[in-house]
Amino acid sequence: MTPAARQQAAIEILDVILDGEASEKALTSWGRRNRYAGSKDRAAVRDHVFTALRCRRSFAVLGGSQTGRGLILGALRAEGIDPATVFSGQGYGPSALTEEEAVTPEGFASDAERLDIPDWLWDSFSASLGAEAEDSAKALQRRAPVHLRANLLRGSREAAIEALAEEGVTCIPHPASETALDVTEGQRRVRNSTSFADGLVELQDAASQAVVDQLPLQDGIRVLDFCAGGGGKSLAMAAKAKLDVFAYDANSSRMNDLPLRAQRAGADITCLSEDEVDRKAPFDLVLCDVPCSGSGSWRRAPEGKWRLTREILDETRLLQRQILDDAAELVSDAGHLAYATCSMLNEENSAQIQGFLERNAGWSLLRQDSWQVQNGTDGFFVAVLTRAS
Numbered sequence: 001m002t003p004a005a006r007q008q009a010a011i012e013i014l015d016v017i018l019d020g021e022a023s024e025k026a027l028t029s030w031g032r033r034n035r036y037a038g039s040k041d042r043a044a045v046r047d048h049v050f051t052a053l054r055c056r057r058s059f060a061v062l063g064g065s066q067t068g069r070g071l072i073l074g075a076l077r078a079e080g081i082d083p084a085t086v087f088s089g090q091g092y093g094p095s096a097l098t099e100e101e102a103v104t105p106e107g108f109a110s111d112a113e114r115l116d117i118p119d120w121l122w123d124s125f126s127a128s129l130g131a132e133a134e135d136s137a138k139a140l141q142r143r144a145p146v147h148l149r150a151n152l153l154r155g156s157r158e159a160a161i162e163a164l165a166e167e168g169v170t171c172i173p174h175p176a177s178e179t180a181l182d183v184t185e186g187q188r189r190v191r192n193s194t195s196f197a198d199g200l201v202e203l204q205d206a207a208s209q210a211v212v213d214q215l216p217l218q219d220g221i222r223v224l225d226f227c228a229g230g231g232g233k234s235l236a237m238a239a240k241a242k243l244d245v246f247a248y249d250a251n252s253s254r255m256n257d258l259p260l261r262a263q264r265a266g267a268d269i270t271c272l273s274e275d276e277v278d279r280k281a282p283f284d285l286v287l288c289d290v291p292c293s294g295s296g297s298w299r300r301a302p303e304g305k306w307r308l309t310r311e312i313l314d315e316t317r318l319l320q321r322q323i324l325d326d327a328a329e330l331v332s333d334a335g336h337l338a339y340a341t342c343s344m345l346n347e348e349n350s351a352q353i354q355g356f357l358e359r360n361a362g363w364s365l366l367r368q369d370s371w372q373v374q375n376g377t378d379g380f381f382v383a384v385l386t387r388a389s
Contacts, residue, residue: 001041004086004093007072009034009041010048011094014068023053023303043188047143051075053302055141057116062105069094073101116141120310125295128346135374136344144299145376146183146190147174149204152239153266157181163195176206176377177213179236199264204232205297207377211289211340212236214369214382217243221284224248224277226327231258231269233289233340238267246280248272282332290320292341292348296371296379317348324356328363336366337385344372344379353383362387 001009009030016026027049031042052059052071059074060066072094076083089096108114112122115137126133148164148171150157157179161171164181169189174180181201183190195201212233217223219242225234228247238245247269249255255271262269272280293313298305324339331337339356341348349370357363368383 001037001044002091002093003044004088004091006041006044007048007086008092008094009037009045010052011068011072013045013049014052014071017049017053017303018066018068023049048072048075050143050302053306054143054299055116056302056306057113057118058108058141061108061113064101064103064105073097077105116305118305118308121308121313124345124347128344128349129372132372132374136372136379139373140298140302140305142299144205144297144378146187147204147206147209147377148181148183148190148201149177149209149236150179150181150201151199151235151265152179154198154200160195160201163200164190164193167193167195169193169195174206174376176371177209179239180206180209182206182376197264199266202232202235202261202265204236205378205380207296207371207380208232208342209236210369210371210377211380211382212240214367214384215240215285215287215338216336216366216384217241217285219243222246222280223285223287224272224280224283224330226277226286226288226330227290227323228258228271229254229289231255231261233287234258234269235261235265235267237287238262238269239265245269246272246277246283248274248277250274277330281330282335283330284332284335285338286327286330286335287338287340288323288327289340290323291316292320292343293345294342295344296342296373296381299373300378313347317352320348320352321355324352325359328356328360331387333387335387337363338382339385340380340382342378342380344370344381349381350383353385356385 013026013030017023059071062077063070063074073083087094087097112119117125117137129136150160164171169186170184171181174182217240222244225247228234228249231247234247294304363385366384366386370381371377373379
């Protein structure tokens with residue numbers, strides 16, 4: 001495929017996504033219909049699509065419309081590329097620019113528009129991040145880094161770096177966690193590497209690993225990952241100490257791959273049903289990595305930024321509150337409760353902890369920390385609570 005043909009493919013896929021289709025499904029469907037496209041073509045098209053989704057508001061302004069064509073036109077202008085060199089009507093590329101499209105757009109109407117944040121969210125976003133709001137928003141406009149967790153059950157971080165280097169994947173230690181690796185070359189080779197298949201490394205953001213570093217883990221305790229999802233933090237905890245690790249998720253299908261992942265990693269993790277959680281309680285530590293806006297990971301899942309509404313966020317906050325209260329009932333008298341989100345919004349983070357402490361006498365805050373996207377990780381928050389006694 002020519003560069004212009006790749007841009008035209010991105011236009012067609014974006015139109016499908018803007019009509020409501022999930023991005024991954026739209027990309028997969030396009031790939032199946034166009035089997036002539038090689039791996040480099042598919043990777044380039046994917047990059048065009050996700051760049052446009054991250055910058056959907058600003059590119060629409062620069063391109064003159066909220067369409068696939070408008071977003072790709074806006075992307076070219078944002079890069080300082082003359083759109084006429086791509087929109088030429090030649091070959092399989094986009095048709096030539098209309099007179100209206102050729103007109104240089106005016107400036108942005110607001111900071112939210114320029115920085116690709118929904119208007120309704122800007123006040124909360126900027127209040128949460130203060131002087132860092134613009135840098136955070138700009139980071140969300142860019143592609144996320146690829147981070148790995150060195151699985152200490154299989155070998156050291158240094159051993160993982162050496163093994164990956166032999167397979168054409170270059171990594172350097174990431175300062176956020178003693179197990180974190182930043183992949184600087186060969187990102188797309190990771191999933192097919194022997195190091196990954198043998199459980200020497202796992203794909204996990206450095207801040208997600210740093211969250212686990214903040215937990216009071218010690219040999220012999222019983223730990224419940226209460227919103228386990230795919231089990232990334234369950235696996236990370238199991239590699240930290242000799243623990244009895246249990247995993248639960250309200251949607252049990254999210255844990256379908258966890259037994260296989262645990263086997264690959266050499267970890268011992270027990271998946272529980274809702275009834276089994278109650279029977280196994282109490283636990284020395286309950287981690288609640290709760291559903292959230294996902295604002296800290298919008299680089300990886302940019303659709304979430306545009307599909308979030310105030311109503312959805314308010315409903316999510318009520319769910320977070322309920323999960324915290326329910327999880328507290330599962331903690332032993334001398335145990336700990338940990339609350340984590342991949343959000344950068346105070347209303348989902350520190351405000352939730354303050355509300356929990358006001359509702360639940362006998363608990364105190366032991367520590368809390370946060371990580372922001374402009375500092376080289378996803379945005380994350382964690383708070384560790386303990387009974388005051």
